[in-house]
Amino acid sequence: MRFCFALALVLCAVPGVATERTLTLASTTSTQNSGLYDYLLPILKDETGIDVQVVAVGTGQALRIAQNGDADAVMVHHRTSEDAFVSGGHGVDRRDVMYNDFVIVGPAVDPAGISLATSVRDAFEKLAEGQVIFISRGDDSGTHKREQEFWEMADVEPSGSWYREIGSGMGAALNMASVTDGYTLSDRGTWLSFGNKGNLTILFSADPPLFNPYGLILVNPDRHDHVRHNTALQFADWLTSVRGQLAIAGFRVAGEQLFCPNSEEFLSLPQDQRPPCPD
Amino acid sequence: MLTLSEAWRLIASADSDLVMIVTLSLRVSLTATLVASALAIPAGAAVAIWSFPGRRVIVIVATSLMALPPVVVGLMVYLLLSRSGPLGDLGLLFTPGAMIIAQSVLIFPIVMALTREAILPLEREYRLLIRSVDAGPGLRMATLVWDARFAVTTAILAGFGRAIAEVGAVIIVGGNINGVTRIMTTTIALETSKGNLELALALGIILISIAFLVNALTHGILHLGQKYQVSR
Numbered sequence: 001m002r003f004c005f006a007l008a009l010v011l012c013a014v015p016g017v018a019t020e021r022t023l024t025l026a027s028t029t030s031t032q033n034s035g036l037y038d039y040l041l042p043i044l045k046d047e048t049g050i051d052v053q054v055v056a057v058g059t060g061q062a063l064r065i066a067q068n069g070d071a072d073a074v075m076v077h078h079r080t081s082e083d084a085f086v087s088g089g090h091g092v093d094r095r096d097v098m099y100n101d102f103v104i105v106g107p108a109v110d111p112a113g114i115s116l117a118t119s120v121r122d123a124f125e126k127l128a129e130g131q132v133i134f135i136s137r138g139d140d141s142g143t144h145k146r147e148q149e150f151w152e153m154a155d156v157e158p159s160g161s162w163y164r165e166i167g168s169g170m171g172a173a174l175n176m177a178s179v180t181d182g183y184t185l186s187d188r189g190t191w192l193s194f195g196n197k198g199n200l201t202i203l204f205s206a207d208p209p210l211f212n213p214y215g216l217i218l219v220n221p222d223r224h225d226h227v228r229h230n231t232a233l234q235f236a237d238w239l240t241s242v243r244g245q246l247a248i249a250g251f252r253v254a255g256e257q258l259f260c261p262n263s264e265e266f267l268s269l270p271q272d273q274r275p276p277c278p279d
Numbered sequence: 280m281l282t283l284s285e286a287w288r289l290i291a292s293a294d295s296d297l298v299m300i301v302t303l304s305l306r307v308s309l310t311a312t313l314v315a316s317a318l319a320i321p322a323g324a325a326v327a328i329w330s331f332p333g334r335r336v337i338v339i340v341a342t343s344l345m346a347l348p349p350v351v352v353g354l355m356v357y358l359l360l361s362r363s364g365p366l367g368d369l370g371l372l373f374t375p376g377a378m379i380i381a382q383s384v385l386i387f388p389i390v391m392a393l394t395r396e397a398i399l400p401l402e403r404e405y406r407l408l409i410r411s412v413d414a415g416p417g418l419r420m421a422t423l424v425w426d427a428r429f430a431v432t433t434a435i436l437a438g439f440g441r442a443i444a445e446v447g448a449v450i451i452v453g454g455n456i457n458g459v460t461r462i463m464t465t466t467i468a469l470e471t472s473k474g475n476l477e478l479a480l481a482l483g484i485i486l487i488s489i490a491f492l493v494n495a496l497t498h499g500i501l502h503l504g505q506k507y508q509v510s511r
Contacts, residue, residue, distance in 0.1 A: 032469075041457075053373065055455070055456060069367070172471075194473065197474070224362060
């Protein structure tokens, strides 16, 4: 027993302390599940020495964590919520970072026939008419908020046994869609890197409302004096610099580019110096 | 079973990331077990030995709290440690320290209630003897805990088992940060959500193996101790 205690004492040596060069970033499950951070953060660390610690939750919760001062910066994807966060005085210095798009995935046989839809609105109308199983994130994430906006566009109030709010991350929603032959709205990044697609396939995409931009906001240092604002600034500068933006553009899963950079600095480059990006 | 063979292959090719995750899991859960046991064993022994007003209530509460949902513990610790919470200045949220606190809270009632169960019958047996040698309260408790050490160890192991297998509390207070607060169970949850079911299963097998090893080791040590005592 004494040996056990000794062993435990050895193992419980004080955990590493966060330093000035560490940064807590509250972000979304869609960016984490796509594998972007696993690829990007080592590059960032090499070039700037900054160690970014990502807490991946839904957009709503990420903003909440930042509002409480439990993160130094947030990277999320719901413009309306981001603007409210900044105008509420919780965050400063919002910057465009990158974008991809949303896709509607579902069983390849497509019982609702949305692959023939002419617009997002039409697709969501068809989903409601067909009463096909639809997996909703139901977690106040950016994807969930956008999905609700699409239902509103289609003038549908989704309810009934076909509409399943699971209150979980993007991957969990895709897992469930895969098992139940259901439909769901996903960001393209998570979809491409998802490992359990089963019968699922992209049935509808490439309509302007499906644009999915990600923004970076720093937590207001006047609200929380403990936040590492200088480090957060350096991180934001690198991420939106040409180097950082090219690194984002270089992230590929199975040969496909997952995110298109779109910071101000990047867009000011002449067109021919920017890697092409699908619109 | 394609998935299972894939899982074994992944275990065989264990990389440094995996080693780090396993080490952190053990560090967090063993520390939590140590902290909780240091408080819960005396507490459990005390309610077994002495009767005082409110003892019955304490026992009922401790026993009920054995069923404490990890998510609730996580939420409570989260609210305490958040920068906007009462202990926010410690800056512990999203660190291994927060995970240790959450797991300690979670397993304290388990170790306490089981320790009480272990000591209760001995206490009845020894009552007259202890009274006759006029042992002080400290010695009395130490003697009873020592003589019940096998059952008390089982209590500690039950606490450890709960701690290492738990995911709901640590994912909330730790944030599942890669390389910082990512442990086995949160990795399993993450890989499952990424659709990497083989990897998730492989990690599950490792988790079970570790729990098995820790238990076997402890029982081995106890067994040796017992033999040593007999031969003395």
